[in-house]
Amino acid sequence: MSRIGEALDVLTARIHARRGDDPETSYTAKLLSQGREKAAKKLGEEGVEAAIAGAKGDRAELIAESADVLYHLAVLLEANGTSLNAVAAELDRRAGVSGIEEKASRKS
Numbered sequence: 001m002s003r004i005g006e007a008l009d010v011l012t013a014r015i016h017a018r019r020g021d022d023p024e025t026s027y028t029a030k031l032l033s034q035g036r037e038k039a040a041k042k043l044g045e046e047g048v049e050a051a052i053a054g055a056k057g058d059r060a061e062l063i064a065e066s067a068d069v070l071y072h073l074a075v076l077l078e079a080n081g082t083s084l085n086a087v088a089a090e091l092d093r094r095a096g097v098s099g100i101e102e103k104a105s106r107k108s
């Protein structure tokens, strides 16, 4: 498996395992206990921070903020009863079509 695949696999399993754990000892358990709106808000905030870092050209900050985005995205997916595995399947599907075809399929 690729380096990113392995990292996201470990992250996904860890987040899923934290569901129902003590919110005092696990940030993930705390976030999941607060519901999907809170997880969505955090993802939005981290996304903006990553965008600002990228726009500034601050590579180190962009990498750190990107890790936060992926983590909070994985938590939001878990809060919605799904995971990055479903996103991987969608990316695999899109790999078989061009960007132009993908855009056209969304309009129809």
Ligand SMILES: N=c1c2ncn([C@@H]3O[C@H](COP(=O)(O)OP(=O)(O)OP(=O)(O)O)[C@@H](O)[C@H]3O)c2ncn1[C@@H]1O[C@H](COP(=O)(O)O)[C@@H](O)[C@H]1O
Residues within 6 Å of the ligand: 011, 014, 015, 018, 025, 026, 027, 028, 029, 067, 068, 071
């Ligand atoms: N990748 C992450 C990760 N990235 C960011 N964060 C946390 O996300 C939080 C974001 O920081 P903020 O200052 O925005 O949030 P905050 O003010 O603490 O919290 P809010 O009150 O806003 O909710 C920080 O507390 C970070 O520690 C993460 N927490 C956990 N993980 C992964 O999840 C695993 C399980 O973590 P726990 O659930 O804490 O055991 C860890 O081993 C990591 O692999």
